[in-house]
Amino acid sequence: MGGPVYDKIKRVMADYPFFQQHLAGQLPFDQYLATLQALETELRQKLGASAYAKMETIPACSEYTTTQRVLDDLKTAKALASSSYDSAEFKRFRHCMQTCYDHQEYNTFIFPEEGRIAYAISQLFSPKTLFAAGSYYGYWVAWTMPGLAKSKGRAILSDIDPSVSRLSQKNIENLGYAPYAKAICDDAEKLLRQLNSSLDMLMLDAYGRSDDPREQYRGKSIYGPLVQAGIDKLRSGGIILCHNIDKRSQELDLFFTVINASCSTQIIADTTDGVAVYVKD
Ligand SMILES: C[S@@+](CC[C@H](N)C(=O)[O-])C[C@H]1O[C@@H](n2cnc3c(N)ncnc32)[C@H](O)[C@@H]1O
Numbered sequence: 001m002g003g004p005v006y007d008k009i010k011r012v013m014a015d016y017p018f019f020q021q022h023l024a025g026q027l028p029f030d031q032y033l034a035t036l037q038a039l040e041t042e043l044r045q046k047l048g049a050s051a052y053a054k055m056e057t058i059p060a061c062s063e064y065t066t067t068q069r070v071l072d073d074l075k076t077a078k079a080l081a082s083s084s085y086d087s088a089e090f091k092r093f094r095h096c097m098q099t100c101y102d103h104q105e106y107n108t109f110i111f112p113e114e115g116r117i118a119y120a121i122s123q124l125f126s127p128k129t130l131f132a133a134g135s136y137y138g139y140w141v142a143w144t145m146p147g148l149a150k151s152k153g154r155a156i157l158s159d160i161d162p163s164v165s166r167l168s169q170k171n172i173e174n175l176g177y178a179p180y181a182k183a184i185c186d187d188a189e190k191l192l193r194q195l196n197s198s199l200d201m202l203m204l205d206a207y208g209r210s211d212d213p214r215e216q217y218r219g220k221s222i223y224g225p226l227v228q229a230g231i232d233k234l235r236s237g238g239i240i241l242c243h244n245i246d247k248r249s250q251e252l253d254l255f256f257t258v259i260n261a262s263c264s265t266q267i268i269a270d271t272t273d274g275v276a277v278y279v280k281d
Contacts, residue, residue, distance in 0.1 A: 001105075002103035002104050002105045002106045002107055003103045003107065003108070004103075004107070004108050004110065004111070004112075004139075005050070005051045005054065005107055005108065005109050005111075006111050006112055006272075008047065008048075008051055009047060009051055009054070009055070009058070012043075012046045012047055016039075018031075018032065018035045022058070022060050023058070023060070023061075023062070025060045025061050027060070029060065032060070033056065036055055036056065040052070043055070050109075054109065054111075054272050054273065057271075057272045057273070058111070058272050059113060059270050059271065059272065063111075063112040063113035063116045064087070064116070066113040066116075066117070066269060066270055066271060067113055067116045067117050067120050068083065069269070069270070070117050070120075070121075070267055070269045070275075070277060071083035071084075071085075071120055071121070071124065073267045074121070074124075074265075074267065074277065074279070077265040077267075077279060079125075079237065079239065079265055079279040080121075080124045080125060081124075082124055083124070085119075085120045085123045085124055086123075089123075089146070090116065090119060090120070093119065093143075093146050094115075094116075096175065097115070097142065097143070097175075100174055100175065101139065101142070101171055101174075101175075102167065102170065102171055102174065103137070103139070104137070104167060106136070106137050106164065106167070108136070108137075108139045108140070109243075109272075109273050110139055110140045110243070110273070111271060111272040111273055113269075113271050113272070113275075114140070114243065114269075114271050114272070114273060114275045115139075115140065115143040116143070117241075117269060117271070117275055117277075118140055118141070118143035118144050118203075118241060119143040119144065119146065119147065121144075121147075121201075121239065121241065121277065122143070122144035122145075122146070122147025122148055122201075123146065123147040123150065124147070125147070125200070125201065125239060126147060126150065126151035126153070127144075127147070127148060127151060127153050127200035127201040127239075128151055128152070128153040128154070128200050129153060129154060129155075129197060129198065129199045129200050129201070130144060130148060130153060130154070130155040130156070130199070130200065130201040130202070130203065131155070131156045131158070131188075131191075131192060131195070131199050131201070131202050131203070131230065131233075132155060132156065132157045132158065132203040132205070133158055133188035133189075133192065133202070133203065133204050133205070133206045133226045133230070134158070134159060134188060134204065134205045134206025134207060134222075134226075135157035135158060135159050135164075135165075135168055135183065135203075135205070136159060136161075136164050136168070136205065137164040137167040137168050137171065138157055138164075138167065138168025138169075138171050138172055138183065139171075140203065140205055140243065141155060141157055141168075141181075141203055142168075142171060142172065142175060142177075144201075144203075145172065145175060145177040145180060145181065148177070148180050148181070149177055149179075149180045152180075153180060153200070154180055154181070154182075155180060155181040155182070156181075156182055156184055156191065157169075157172075157181060157182065157183040157184065158183075158184050158185075158186060158187070158188040158191050159183070159185060159188075159206075160185065160186065160187055160188075161185070162185045165183045165184070165185035166183070166185075168183045169181075169182075169183035188206055188226055188229075189222075189225050189226055189229045192226065192229035192230045192233060193229050195233050197233075198233060198234070198235045198238075199230065199233045199234045199235065199238055200234075200235060200238050200239070201234075201238060201239045201240075201241065202227075202230045202233075202234055202238070202239070202240045202241070203240075203241045203242070204223050204226055204227065204240065204241070204242040204243070205242070205243040205244070206222050206223070206226060207219060207220060207222070208220075208221060208222035216254060219251055220244055220249065220251045220252060221251040221252070221254070221255075223242065223251075223252060223254075223255040224252070224253070224254025224255045224257075224258070225254070227240070227255050227258045227259065228254070228258055231258055231262050231280070234280045235280070236280055236281065237279065237280065238279070238280045239277060239278070239279055239280075240259070240263065240277070240278040240279075240280070241275070241276075241277055242274075242275065242276045242277075242278070243273060243274065243275060244273055244274045245268060245274040245275070245276035246274055247268065259278050262278075262280055262281060263278040263279055263280055263281060264279075264281050265277075265278065265279035266278050
């Protein structure tokens with residue numbers, strides 16, 4: 001069954017009070033880790049290895065708090081004028097995402113706080129132009145749609161896989177945002193190089209093919225060539241929102257070289273699967 005991996009975690013972990021205590025910030029982290037380790041065999045079996053692997057990094061606070069910290073940091077860096085957005089509006093949209101989004105057989109490692117960060121940044125930053133590289137079936141970028149529609153902006157969703165590209169377009173249409181986004185099934189680097197307008201926001205979530213003959217395009221290494229292609233298109237003050245950023249990952253060496261040369265504001269959010277926000281100088 002497809003859908004957010006977190007939904008499965010929530011379902012399975014409903015029977016484990018220590019997890020609820022962790023989410024509420026009521027359990028010291030070493031105790032949380034020790035309990036996870038003690039239950040490893042059982043939880044791996046119930047959750048599957050890839051979901052179990054994320055258990056250690058699920059934040060010990062609400063998605064609201066995690067998001068607010070990022071927004072406050074962006075406001076301090078003067079990248080946002082305000083850090084408050086309409087929570088009631090967010091909850092309405094979240095309900096829509098939970099009930100209307102068609103995942104088919106696809107799973108996503110976008111966690112609740114990561115969707116909320118994308119939603120809130122888009123609401124407060126009001127991008128007019130957004131490019132999503134490796135948009136998959138559109139789930140992460142969909143969170144930016146209400147903000148983008150409010151600013152009458154336009155997003156390009158690029159993915160090389162035709163099935164996910166079609167599904168992203170279908171979901172954007174179902175959500176009612178067809179005028180604001182277009183899914184293009186093509187290589188993100190090529191599309192970025194061809195772009196002849198400037199970008200307010202760039203989202204990176206591609207995962208290059210493991211059999212790509214060019215090593216620097218495999219896995220998350222692809223962020224390097226993508227940011228090289230996108231950085232000059234991004235306007236000064238523009239935002240790069242990335243998934244799966246691991247400061248220790250050698251795959252990201254080229255990516256960090258470009259980022260360090262162009263973005264003084266770098267916010268690594270405390271999210272489950274490594275959301276980072278960069279602001280171009
Ligand atoms: C698997 S998704 C990332 C999943 C995401 N982190 C999540 O949890 O929802 C990565 C996507 O990058 C796409 N991709 C790989 N190389 C690409 C390229 N050169 N241009 C555009 N998309 C690409 C893949 O087709 C895939 O859909």
